[in-house]
Amino acid sequence: MGSAAGGTDPFYSDAVLYDRLFAGGEEAVAFYRSEADRRGGDVLELGCGTGQKLIPIAADGHACTGLELSPAMLARARHKAGERGVEVQWVQGDMRDFSLGRTFDLVVIAANSLLHLHDAEDIVRCFRAVRRHLAPGGRLVFDVFNPDVRMLARADGVRRRRDALSYVDPDRGVVHVDVAETYDSLAQVTRGTWFFSTEAQPDFLVAPLEVRSIFPQELPVLLELGGLRVVERFGDWSRAPLTADAALQIYVCEAD
Known part of the structure:
Protein backbone atom coordinates (compact mmCIF):
# COMPACT_ATOMS: atom_id res chain seq x y z
CA MET A 1 0.00 0.00 0.00
CA PRO A 147 -15.15 -5.01 2.92
CA ASP A 148 -16.27 -7.70 5.39
CA VAL A 149 -18.93 -6.24 7.67
CA ARG A 150 -18.20 -8.91 10.31
CA MET A 151 -14.58 -7.80 10.45
CA LEU A 152 -15.56 -4.13 10.54
CA ALA A 153 -17.93 -4.86 13.44
CA ARG A 154 -15.02 -6.35 15.43
CA ALA A 155 -13.05 -3.08 15.22
CA ASP A 156 -13.70 -2.22 18.86
CA GLY A 157 -10.56 -0.23 19.72
CA VAL A 158 -8.92 -3.08 21.65
CA ARG A 159 -5.20 -3.56 21.04
CA ARG A 160 -4.49 -7.04 19.66
CA ARG A 161 -1.39 -8.86 18.43
CA ARG A 162 -1.27 -9.55 14.67
CA ASP A 163 0.99 -12.60 14.55
CA ALA A 164 0.83 -12.76 10.75
CA LEU A 165 2.51 -9.34 10.56
CA SER A 166 5.56 -10.23 12.69
CA TYR A 167 8.86 -9.86 10.85
CA VAL A 168 12.61 -9.96 11.47
CA ASP A 169 14.60 -6.74 11.53
CA PRO A 170 18.37 -7.36 11.06
CA ASP A 171 19.15 -4.74 13.70
CA ARG A 172 16.29 -5.15 16.17
CA GLY A 173 15.46 -8.85 15.85
CA VAL A 174 11.87 -10.12 15.83
CA VAL A 175 9.35 -7.28 15.58
CA HIS A 176 5.79 -7.87 16.77
CA VAL A 177 2.86 -5.79 15.57
CA ASP A 178 -0.23 -4.93 17.61
CA VAL A 179 -3.19 -3.07 16.12
CA ALA A 180 -6.10 -1.23 17.73
CA GLU A 181 -8.90 -0.22 15.34
CA THR A 182 -12.29 1.44 15.36
CA TYR A 183 -14.68 1.71 12.42
CA ASP A 184 -16.44 4.97 11.59
CA SER A 185 -19.49 3.70 9.71
CA LEU A 186 -20.58 7.17 8.61
CA ALA A 187 -17.23 7.92 6.95
CA GLN A 188 -16.62 4.24 6.06
CA VAL A 189 -13.12 4.66 7.51
CA THR A 190 -11.25 2.27 9.78
CA ARG A 191 -9.07 4.30 12.14
CA GLY A 192 -6.20 2.25 13.47
CA THR A 193 -3.12 2.63 15.63
CA TRP A 194 -0.23 0.26 14.88
CA PHE A 195 2.29 -0.58 17.62
CA PHE A 196 5.71 -2.02 16.66
CA SER A 197 7.67 -3.71 19.47
CA THR A 198 10.61 -5.95 20.23
CA GLU A 199 11.43 -7.57 23.57
CA ALA A 200 14.00 -4.84 24.23
CA GLN A 201 12.08 -1.93 22.66
CA PRO A 202 8.35 -1.98 23.38
CA ASP A 203 6.40 0.38 21.14
CA PHE A 204 9.48 1.74 19.37
CA LEU A 205 7.07 3.01 16.71
CA VAL A 206 3.42 3.93 17.17
CA ALA A 207 1.74 4.97 13.94
CA PRO A 208 -1.83 5.82 12.92
CA LEU A 209 -3.30 4.30 9.79
CA GLU A 210 -6.72 5.24 8.42
CA VAL A 211 -8.20 3.25 5.55
CA ARG A 212 -11.52 3.68 3.77
CA SER A 213 -13.83 0.85 2.83
Whole structure:
Protein backbone atom coordinates (compact mmCIF):
# COMPACT_ATOMS: atom_id res chain seq x y z
CA MET A 1 0.00 0.00 0.00
CA GLY A 2 1.64 3.23 -1.13
CA SER A 3 0.64 6.55 0.33
CA ALA A 4 -1.81 8.83 -1.37
CA ALA A 5 -3.18 11.72 0.64
CA GLY A 6 -1.19 10.83 3.75
CA GLY A 7 2.31 10.77 2.36
CA THR A 8 3.95 12.33 5.42
CA ASP A 9 2.24 10.01 7.93
CA PRO A 10 4.58 8.24 10.39
CA PHE A 11 3.45 4.92 8.92
CA TYR A 12 5.25 5.78 5.68
CA SER A 13 8.26 7.60 7.10
CA ASP A 14 10.28 4.38 7.50
CA ALA A 15 10.27 2.87 4.02
CA VAL A 16 12.57 -0.01 4.98
CA LEU A 17 10.16 -1.02 7.74
CA TYR A 18 7.33 -0.82 5.23
CA ASP A 19 9.10 -3.23 2.88
CA ARG A 20 9.73 -5.72 5.69
CA LEU A 21 6.16 -5.47 6.95
CA PHE A 22 4.59 -5.92 3.52
CA ALA A 23 7.05 -8.37 1.99
CA GLY A 24 5.83 -10.98 -0.48
CA GLY A 25 2.81 -10.31 -2.67
CA GLU A 26 4.14 -12.44 -5.53
CA GLU A 27 0.66 -13.17 -6.90
CA ALA A 28 -0.16 -9.47 -7.09
CA VAL A 29 3.16 -8.68 -8.76
CA ALA A 30 2.58 -11.43 -11.32
CA PHE A 31 -0.93 -10.12 -12.04
CA TYR A 32 0.24 -6.56 -12.70
CA ARG A 33 3.20 -7.74 -14.77
CA SER A 34 0.73 -9.73 -16.87
CA GLU A 35 -1.51 -6.67 -17.29
CA ALA A 36 1.47 -4.60 -18.45
CA ASP A 37 2.40 -7.30 -20.96
CA ARG A 38 -1.20 -7.40 -22.25
CA ARG A 39 -1.39 -3.65 -22.76
CA GLY A 40 2.15 -2.88 -23.86
CA GLY A 41 3.20 0.74 -24.00
CA ASP A 42 3.79 3.06 -21.05
CA VAL A 43 2.81 2.28 -17.46
CA LEU A 44 1.94 4.72 -14.65
CA GLU A 45 1.47 3.59 -11.05
CA LEU A 46 -0.22 5.91 -8.57
CA GLY A 47 0.75 5.54 -4.92
CA CYS A 48 3.68 3.42 -6.07
CA GLY A 49 5.25 3.21 -2.60
CA THR A 50 8.70 1.64 -2.71
CA GLY A 51 8.20 0.21 -6.19
CA GLN A 52 7.22 -3.32 -5.19
CA LYS A 53 4.98 -3.68 -8.25
CA LEU A 54 6.51 -1.14 -10.62
CA ILE A 55 10.17 -2.18 -10.51
CA PRO A 56 9.42 -5.75 -11.71
CA ILE A 57 7.23 -4.30 -14.49
CA ALA A 58 10.05 -1.98 -15.54
CA ALA A 59 12.47 -4.92 -15.42
CA ASP A 60 10.26 -6.61 -18.05
CA GLY A 61 11.13 -3.77 -20.43
CA HIS A 62 8.13 -1.45 -19.99
CA ALA A 63 8.55 2.32 -19.77
CA CYS A 64 7.35 3.09 -16.25
CA THR A 65 6.48 6.15 -14.19
CA GLY A 66 5.73 6.01 -10.47
CA LEU A 67 3.85 8.77 -8.62
CA GLU A 68 4.11 8.82 -4.83
CA LEU A 69 3.46 11.45 -2.16
CA SER A 70 5.92 10.22 0.49
CA PRO A 71 9.53 11.39 -0.05
CA ALA A 72 10.85 8.50 2.07
CA MET A 73 9.01 5.93 -0.02
CA LEU A 74 10.25 7.53 -3.25
CA ALA A 75 13.84 7.54 -2.00
CA ARG A 76 13.58 3.85 -1.18
CA ALA A 77 12.05 3.14 -4.60
CA ARG A 78 14.90 4.97 -6.37
CA HIS A 79 17.45 3.00 -4.33
CA LYS A 80 15.83 -0.35 -5.11
CA ALA A 81 15.52 0.45 -8.82
CA GLY A 82 19.17 1.47 -8.92
CA GLU A 83 20.20 -1.78 -7.26
CA ARG A 84 18.38 -3.73 -9.96
CA GLY A 85 19.67 -1.53 -12.75
CA VAL A 86 16.13 -0.60 -13.74
CA GLU A 87 15.11 2.80 -15.06
CA VAL A 88 11.86 4.31 -13.74
CA GLN A 89 10.69 7.91 -13.74
CA TRP A 90 9.80 8.69 -10.12
CA VAL A 91 7.52 11.67 -9.46
CA GLN A 92 6.44 13.13 -6.13
CA GLY A 93 2.77 13.96 -6.35
CA ASP A 94 -0.77 13.50 -5.08
CA MET A 95 -2.99 11.03 -6.93
CA ARG A 96 -5.97 13.34 -6.44
CA ASP A 97 -4.46 16.09 -8.56
CA PHE A 98 -1.53 15.52 -10.88
CA SER A 99 -0.60 16.54 -14.40
CA LEU A 100 2.25 14.73 -16.12
CA GLY A 101 1.73 16.22 -19.58
CA ARG A 102 1.43 12.84 -21.29
CA THR A 103 -0.74 9.74 -21.48
CA PHE A 104 -0.26 6.10 -20.55
CA ASP A 105 -1.48 2.77 -21.86
CA LEU A 106 -1.85 1.31 -18.37
CA VAL A 107 -2.48 3.11 -15.08
CA VAL A 108 -2.17 1.01 -11.91
CA ILE A 109 -3.34 1.71 -8.36
CA ALA A 110 -2.19 -1.34 -6.40
CA ALA A 111 -2.25 -2.69 -2.86
CA ASN A 112 -5.22 -0.69 -1.51
CA SER A 113 -3.50 2.63 -2.21
CA LEU A 114 -6.82 4.09 -3.38
CA LEU A 115 -8.21 3.59 0.14
CA HIS A 116 -6.11 6.44 1.51
CA LEU A 117 -8.64 8.72 -0.18
CA HIS A 118 -11.44 8.93 2.37
CA ASP A 119 -13.92 11.30 0.69
CA ALA A 120 -15.95 10.23 -2.32
CA GLU A 121 -15.06 13.58 -3.92
CA ASP A 122 -11.34 12.79 -3.63
CA ILE A 123 -11.81 9.34 -5.16
CA VAL A 124 -13.67 10.88 -8.10
CA ARG A 125 -10.93 13.52 -8.49
CA CYS A 126 -8.39 10.73 -8.70
CA PHE A 127 -10.40 8.88 -11.34
CA ARG A 128 -10.78 12.09 -13.38
CA ALA A 129 -7.03 12.64 -13.23
CA VAL A 130 -6.53 9.05 -14.41
CA ARG A 131 -9.01 9.64 -17.24
CA ARG A 132 -6.96 12.62 -18.44
CA HIS A 133 -3.82 10.48 -18.51
CA LEU A 134 -5.22 7.45 -20.36
CA ALA A 135 -4.06 6.96 -23.94
CA PRO A 136 -6.70 5.82 -26.48
CA GLY A 137 -7.55 2.24 -25.59
CA GLY A 138 -5.72 2.57 -22.27
CA ARG A 139 -6.81 0.86 -19.06
CA LEU A 140 -6.93 1.62 -15.36
CA VAL A 141 -6.34 -1.49 -13.24
CA PHE A 142 -6.56 -1.38 -9.44
CA ASP A 143 -7.24 -3.53 -6.41
CA VAL A 144 -8.89 -2.80 -3.06
CA PHE A 145 -10.07 -5.17 -0.36
CA ASN A 146 -13.69 -6.31 -0.36
CA PRO A 147 -15.15 -5.01 2.92
CA ASP A 148 -16.27 -7.70 5.39
CA VAL A 149 -18.93 -6.24 7.67
CA ARG A 150 -18.20 -8.91 10.31
CA MET A 151 -14.58 -7.80 10.45
CA LEU A 152 -15.56 -4.13 10.54
CA ALA A 153 -17.93 -4.86 13.44
CA ARG A 154 -15.02 -6.35 15.43
CA ALA A 155 -13.05 -3.08 15.22
CA ASP A 156 -13.70 -2.22 18.86
CA GLY A 157 -10.56 -0.23 19.72
CA VAL A 158 -8.92 -3.08 21.65
CA ARG A 159 -5.20 -3.56 21.04
CA ARG A 160 -4.49 -7.04 19.66
CA ARG A 161 -1.39 -8.86 18.43
CA ARG A 162 -1.27 -9.55 14.67
CA ASP A 163 0.99 -12.60 14.55
CA ALA A 164 0.83 -12.76 10.75
CA LEU A 165 2.51 -9.34 10.56
CA SER A 166 5.56 -10.23 12.69
CA TYR A 167 8.86 -9.86 10.85
CA VAL A 168 12.61 -9.96 11.47
CA ASP A 169 14.60 -6.74 11.53
CA PRO A 170 18.37 -7.36 11.06
CA ASP A 171 19.15 -4.74 13.70
CA ARG A 172 16.29 -5.15 16.17
CA GLY A 173 15.46 -8.85 15.85
CA VAL A 174 11.87 -10.12 15.83
CA VAL A 175 9.35 -7.28 15.58
CA HIS A 176 5.79 -7.87 16.77
CA VAL A 177 2.86 -5.79 15.57
CA ASP A 178 -0.23 -4.93 17.61
CA VAL A 179 -3.19 -3.07 16.12
CA ALA A 180 -6.10 -1.23 17.73
CA GLU A 181 -8.90 -0.22 15.34
CA THR A 182 -12.29 1.44 15.36
CA TYR A 183 -14.68 1.71 12.42
CA ASP A 184 -16.44 4.97 11.59
CA SER A 185 -19.49 3.70 9.71
CA LEU A 186 -20.58 7.17 8.61
CA ALA A 187 -17.23 7.92 6.95
CA GLN A 188 -16.62 4.24 6.06
CA VAL A 189 -13.12 4.66 7.51
CA THR A 190 -11.25 2.27 9.78
CA ARG A 191 -9.07 4.30 12.14
CA GLY A 192 -6.20 2.25 13.47
CA THR A 193 -3.12 2.63 15.63
CA TRP A 194 -0.23 0.26 14.88
CA PHE A 195 2.29 -0.58 17.62
CA PHE A 196 5.71 -2.02 16.66
CA SER A 197 7.67 -3.71 19.47
CA THR A 198 10.61 -5.95 20.23
CA GLU A 199 11.43 -7.57 23.57
CA ALA A 200 14.00 -4.84 24.23
CA GLN A 201 12.08 -1.93 22.66
CA PRO A 202 8.35 -1.98 23.38
CA ASP A 203 6.40 0.38 21.14
CA PHE A 204 9.48 1.74 19.37
CA LEU A 205 7.07 3.01 16.71
CA VAL A 206 3.42 3.93 17.17
CA ALA A 207 1.74 4.97 13.94
CA PRO A 208 -1.83 5.82 12.92
CA LEU A 209 -3.30 4.30 9.79
CA GLU A 210 -6.72 5.24 8.42
CA VAL A 211 -8.20 3.25 5.55
CA ARG A 212 -11.52 3.68 3.77
CA SER A 213 -13.83 0.85 2.83
CA ILE A 214 -15.36 1.01 -0.66
CA PHE A 215 -18.19 -1.42 -1.26
CA PRO A 216 -18.75 -3.21 -4.60
CA GLN A 217 -21.93 -1.25 -5.39
CA GLU A 218 -20.13 2.05 -4.88
CA LEU A 219 -17.14 1.59 -7.16
CA PRO A 220 -18.90 1.54 -10.55
CA VAL A 221 -20.75 4.75 -9.60
CA LEU A 222 -17.56 6.50 -8.46
CA LEU A 223 -15.79 5.36 -11.64
CA GLU A 224 -18.63 6.66 -13.81
CA LEU A 225 -18.46 10.04 -12.07
CA GLY A 226 -14.76 10.04 -12.92
CA GLY A 227 -15.37 9.38 -16.60
CA LEU A 228 -14.47 5.68 -16.49
CA ARG A 229 -16.39 2.45 -16.86
CA VAL A 230 -15.80 -1.11 -15.69
CA VAL A 231 -14.61 -3.58 -18.31
CA GLU A 232 -13.91 -6.51 -15.98
CA ARG A 233 -13.77 -7.16 -12.27
CA PHE A 234 -12.28 -10.09 -10.39
CA GLY A 235 -12.27 -11.49 -6.87
CA ASP A 236 -8.70 -12.81 -6.77
CA TRP A 237 -5.38 -12.77 -8.62
CA SER A 238 -6.38 -15.81 -10.73
CA ARG A 239 -9.12 -13.66 -12.32
CA ALA A 240 -11.97 -15.56 -10.69
CA PRO A 241 -15.26 -13.62 -10.66
CA LEU A 242 -15.96 -11.19 -7.85
CA THR A 243 -18.23 -12.81 -5.27
CA ALA A 244 -19.67 -11.71 -1.94
CA ASP A 245 -17.04 -13.64 0.03
CA ALA A 246 -14.04 -12.63 -2.12
CA ALA A 247 -11.27 -10.94 -0.16
CA LEU A 248 -10.35 -8.64 -3.06
CA GLN A 249 -11.97 -6.40 -5.64
CA ILE A 250 -9.83 -6.09 -8.77
CA TYR A 251 -11.07 -3.72 -11.49
CA VAL A 252 -10.12 -3.23 -15.13
CA CYS A 253 -11.54 0.06 -16.45
CA GLU A 254 -11.48 2.18 -19.60
CA ALA A 255 -12.44 5.73 -20.52
CA ASP A 256 -16.20 6.19 -20.76
